[in-house]
Amino acid sequence: MNSKVEWSVGAFILMGFACALVLAFSSTNSQDRIGGGGYLLTARFSNLGELKTRAPVKIAGVKVGEVAKVELDAQKFEAVVTLRMTERSGELPADSSAAIYTSGLLGERYIGITPGGELDVLGNGDEILFTQSAVVxxxxxxKYMFGNAEGDKEP
Incomplete structure (x- = not known):
């Protein structure tokens, strides 16, 4: 009788772990990263301001990709960000721009892309040339506490 109770408790615990695992995978929005026909873009920024990998990439507030990799270019001392775009992003014009924004006042960082109007489009491995770094x-x-703002210059 005692071994039946131990087996049933063990089975109950294993079912709980399985449910937690399924919940973890379903809540990570893994369909954007697994499979699919996406492509990679790069962008250079002088300041990332706490931008992390897996941060969202948005166009008009809609998630169309994520930050795949963040590296430092040791020659130019700029951050090189690799973006993994999904098929939902469509074909972006070559003169599109990327900027780092914050969700709310102190929220997480994300990259917002503003499509341009050029007929040429960005392909896999291309670089977004027009970027705006994060406002820290x-x-x-x-600047304002120590008088380095532009309006505080003395004659």
């Missing part, structure tokens, strides 16, 4: 709140506060 601490640097802005420091």
């Amino acid at each position: 709140l601490e640097q802005l506060i420091g």
